[in-house]
Amino acid sequence: MTVTMDELDRRSNSNFAGRVVRKDLVRQVKGGTNVPNYVLEFLLGKFAASDDPAAISTGLEVVRKTLTENFIRPDEAEKAKAELKRRSQLRLIDKVDVRLVASEDKYWAHLSNFGEKFIHIPEDLVYKYDRMLGGGVWSQLDLVYNAQDDETTKRPFFIKGLKPIQVAAFSMGDFIEARRAFSRDDWLDLLMRTIGLEPTHYDFRGKLLAITRLIPMAERNYNLIELGPWGTGKSFVYREASPNAILISGGKVTVPQLFVHMGTGRIGLLGLWDVIAFDEVAGLEMSDSTVVNMLKDYMESGSFARGKEEIPAEASLVFIGNTSKPHQELIRTAHLFADLPKAMIDPAFIDRLHFYLPGWEAPKLEQRLFTDHYGFVSDYFAEALRQLRKQTFVGAIDNDFSFGDHLSARDEKSVRKTISGFLKLLHPHEEWTRGELREYLEFALEGRRRVKEQLKKLAAHDYAKTAFSYVERDTGHEYWVDVPEQPESTEEALEAVPQAEAVAHIESVQGDTVQSLIERGEGRNVEFKQTGRMNRYTGQKDPVLEQMVVKSVAGFLNAAGGTLLIGVKDDGEVTGIEADFPTLGRKATLDGYALWLNGLLDNRMGPAAVANARIGFEGLPGGTVCRIDVRPSPAPVFVTGGKGEAELFVRLNNATRGLNVAEALDYVRTHWG
Template sequence: MTEQSDLAKAVDDLPDGGDDAPAPTGPPVKSALDQKINDVFGGAVVRKDLVKAVKGNAIVPSFVLEYLLGQYAASDDEATIQSGIESVRKILADHYVHRNQAELIKSNIREKGRYRVIDKVQVQLNEKDDTYEAEFANLGIKQVLVSPATIKAHPKLLVGGVWCICDIEYQHSENARVVPWILGSIKPIQLSNFDFDGYVSSRREFSADEWIDLLIQSIGFNPELFGRRAKLIQLVRLIPFVERNYNLVELGPKGTGKSHIFSEFSPHGMLISGGEVTVPKLFVNNSNGRLGLVGYWDVVAFDEFAGKKKRTDKALVDIMKNYMANKSFSRGVETLGAEASMVFVGNTSHNVPYMLKHSDLFDELPEGYHDSAYLDRLHCYIPGWEVDTIRSEMFSDGYGFVVDYIAEVLKAMRDADYSDRYQRHFTLGSDISTRDRDGIHKTFSGLMKIIYPHGEATREQIEEILRFAVEGRKRVKDQILRIDATMAEVKFGFTDKAGEWRAVTTLEEDEYPAYYHQRGGEVSGEATSSGASTAATAVEAPPEPAPLFEGHRDFQENQRGVSYESLLLPYVRGATDIRIVDPYIRLPHQGRNLADLLALVALGKDPAEEIAVKLVTKENTGDFQQQHLLMLKEIQDGVASVGIKFNVEWDETIHDRSITTDNGWKILLGRGLDIFQRGSRSQFDMGSRRQEFRHVVAFGVTYIKENKSA
């Protein structure tokens, strides 16, 4: 171990050079995971940033673009990728129909006699002529004859419309009733076949962490910017595609990507506006007997579902409640069944503590759906307020599954049931009702199929998923208890084989216990002027300060309300010598964390006194050594003016993180000072102004009172 007491000397010894490393050029550097993905799943994966490269101004879902990229650019060879991009661009330029170019495309069809287009096609039955007729959304042509065999092979054409590659012919007739457009061929844009057994076998080549990161990259996000809990939240959004009749709700702030998965990710999902749905469109049209959306799609998602003042159709609410509970709906005297999962996404206009104090977490739903019987049919509530607003740096340039490939994988697993895979290790609480148990089972089964399709998971991995599934259902039930006081309370948790009870709480329950535990319209108590003492005749002595907590505390990922001021400052106040051991104070945000702590230390001391602070850390000896040393020197110079003598000691052997003070406290920090998620880079983001508004990563801290001074 050697000590570098003079950062200025270390900085002076650096070779000349720019402050920043040169910006990378060319394609992104392939990570070890990306290389592994290509080695194992070659031909079924694509670089996720290519979608933006080819999309241009085409208003076309990502799964359409990735279908084409999968045909031409599913490779890790840069020359092949670039050639594939050019091919896809040319196909889009030549065949994708922009609405404002529809007349030009129709002219091409007429002049050439036959032309291929990419468009969204919907088919209707003309009862008068007993024919099926197609309508092309962007091209604007209607009444194009479609053969019954095509409808039999692709029934979804009748409901909602399907993106297709079509050959269209033109043949004019003197008969004005004859439509000149003739459908030569039609091919829905989705994978025709794949090797499911090969997929499951290949899963064994990846660790659980690697597999989760591959799935996050497949969705289109950079997994490095997501914590474990945030990744699981993203994967829960996939459960409706892999689990039949799964009822999911997500309410949260705008711009968090709630509807993205259901509009862009799979050709088996249908996203509709919450205000546009009717009983005939969703379930069955009694006048002609035609099935609605639930009969043809794996997932029906309702966008913009929230809105307290929205008008609701009571008949729709009633039939939806029956379908969500029993997987069936009535058509006159006949009862029909369907397998579509139901997803409800909407925006909230208040933060979580406000909703908990004044109403409940379902407060934003239309009045007709703010009903305990309807809400009890929901299997899981995704806490949308935990999801970061989507920012440009969050998108991945790594490799992920071609969307139609993973969509077919998920569809193929809808027949499987993994809901009992936890039972060899754990038993759910005895007072959990059948409906609660069904919700937990469906979420658990879905996550197991997504993350562990091969069925190989450790006891700890199973517990993680089970706990997450229980929390998702508990969030639903706890809010119902606030709406309907007649409902019985439930102890959510499970026991292991040794009989140890493991309670499950929601994150907002841990953050806001004073507001969370209310029943049936209770209002949380608030201090009022009448509660103040009226006998102000004597001056009371200030209360003795409460003793500082000793022991261990855990914090969950995405928790808020945590700051160095509450976590660390009380324990370092009064110290004159502080030793911080943290091997990773290298990156700019880590340096900012250190500066934030030192600023608090400076505020908490007498301005006339000085405090010695030593940082024990590892030196960055790589390409960024210069930036590392300059950063620490800037911190040293900055805190010198506020009475802090800051120094650095290099130690390449350290691993554990801690803070030791000469006032008798030792603080063991599981993650050191790096407890906050990166968050937005905007200087106007509240998290950049106050730590309490930032999400934390999962971490633990232990406070030890030592007998002797440090």
């Protein structure tokens, strides 16, 4: 078959000569073999990684001959054993797993296709390639037959030599330098082709969704879930594209399997693999509650206990499965985690997931979606991702963006890790634009918010804050990020509570003590902020925080009123406004604080804000709390930004939202008549 090379093919071959291969060749040689793609691409990379048709043709013949001579199907096992006995030595490609038989004080190897469970293997090979102890490794191996060396038990098969299927040499410096020859979008297309998909059939969002599956391979301790219809390729990259990932399909999951065998001390899968993917997650059986509890601890801390010893591990976890109903129905009648095993529908477990990949957006795989063009040889690219795990870009957004009020520390960690993963995949040379960074930020916020929206359904009291946003540091503009399948309806939120009822409620709230408001928690008419202007991370005055105070007050003014408490963390812990005092200079007093607030509100919103906001203070054991009681404004109040533009903010449910022009016009007409 002749494939017409395009510009991306030519550039890939020019910059990664011998490291890229035509992906249609994999399908040509695979046939009915049960060999992962990365094993076939290992051979193609050795013999057919070229843009010369003649070299490709010759290489294909070598690969086919190698498979014919070295690969056996399970139904050919007895024939292969007879051939080994006749010749005394045989070279095979097979999956090798090893177990320790303690009663014999001996390691035995098992070859999946060869079908023999008692094969002698040198201990030094077991220790050198310890993944054979946990799941098995596809390898090139030399078998010998020697009945005289084991006359008593009649186990005459011996492994003489073994070489795992993996790249022999890799230079991160060369990889990064070659990346510079590609634009971001071209590089994204190359990654799509690397995982076998033709990018011309996908839009930008579809491509991002597809390569999100690679983030666990590049980002340590990353927890991803993808649920959706069958047939969309959810498990492909974990089964076929990397020798560093293992796919577990259904069945029972035990503590020794994942963590450690207390009897032998043998480390489980978490200590052996970069990625552990649980396929058909609905069918997973946890041997007991200890498994889920240990998983929760590991997903949070990146370590697990062996007796009194704490063992660190870097394996990322992926949970993939099919949904029993259309996602719209799950959203309407239950939640998007409804198909998980009962033991995993635990808010504490779900809250540790960094990203929910919407599997219903991935198209069902058809022949037309597979690429015939060049992509990286899988074991080469897998090694690049493994090397990138050593780096981190979790702080990459801090110069340009900050997070909105509704993100918890766990939310921020999740979003940062997702962004770090995208930057490793798409910008390993550490060069990106602000616009590109914004795209990853919004996508990461969406994936984490999808998790939080389901948590709100499962435990509304603990997970009420789901209005995710980010702020541009230089302009102070705040942007909200929705989830496409569950868009936030401004109209529904505005109509949720009748205006008269809302006003009556706010009057009762403003009659409460600060302590009672804190105990009640944040809601439609109450909001907490830890500081008014001091950034607790940088120790410096932060205009973004000031703007958030202004927006909160504006939201109350333009709705039914409310109370803003400064000096209180989201969880209700009182920290006090004293942290802000160093930014006030010689006016570091309560009077000075009130003067600063009045000036801030007047400057950003005008006299109406000051007239309808009452500032007070109350001392509590944790510090002084500033209380701003806000009455509803008789006319719309707009917030002016640093460049003079005016925005309308409204308190909707438990969040302050900025309205676009159409929404603002409609709201002004209906709210003030």
